[in-house]
Amino acid sequence: MHPNQATSQSPLVSNFCNNGVKDPNFCLKVLGSDPRSKAAKNAHDLEGLTIDLGSNMAKTVTNKCSALLRSEKDPNIKAALGSCTGAYGLLNLDFDSIREAVQSGGNIDKQGADARVAVLKCNHDFDDKKLTSPLADDNNNLLNFIQIILANAVNGHD
Numbered sequence: 001m002h003p004n005q006a007t008s009q010s011p012l013v014s015n016f017c018n019n020g021v022k023d024p025n026f027c028l029k030v031l032g033s034d035p036r037s038k039a040a041k042n043a044h045d046l047e048g049l050t051i052d053l054g055s056n057m058a059k060t061v062t063n064k065c066s067a068l069l070r071s072e073k074d075p076n077i078k079a080a081l082g083s084c085t086g087a088y089g090l091l092n093l094d095f096d097s098i099r100e101a102v103q104s105g106g107n108i109d110k111q112g113a114d115a116r117v118a119v120l121k122c123n124h125d126f127d128d129k130k131l132t133s134p135l136a137d138d139n140n141n142l143l144n145f146i147q148i149i150l151a152n153a154v155n156g157h158d
Helices: 011-017 024-032 043-071 075-103 109-127 136-155
Strands: none
Touching: 011 024, 011 043, 024 043, 024 136, 043 075, 043 136, 075 109, 075 136, 109 136
């Protein structure tokens, strides 16, 4: 990340990304690289943008996992990827539920917890068999998105 990334952000983005977020640099980088963040009027707008970005990433990782599954020859890796594909299907539904709850002003703790479980299940399927996951970095990014969304929902903003 560029050393001035944090200082080049709007105060709104900076506050959002430093509001209980475990990896503020990740938050600043993804929101700062999306031009929609400059149009955000409040933290609720940034929350919606973060949900969109996380949801889009979940769809991208689902497609990547499906492609890996089609080309994988190792039966153990294939089994783990198959399990991840199912978990990502649930994750995509969780992001839809999170979006709906945020739009209606509802609580997202359960949907956020479910989303974390889906990603962690994929990690576990590889770790359990002592395999290196080709999705590890993607899963870490997904967990970062989920954590940002939950931190800002729990801490609340206007």
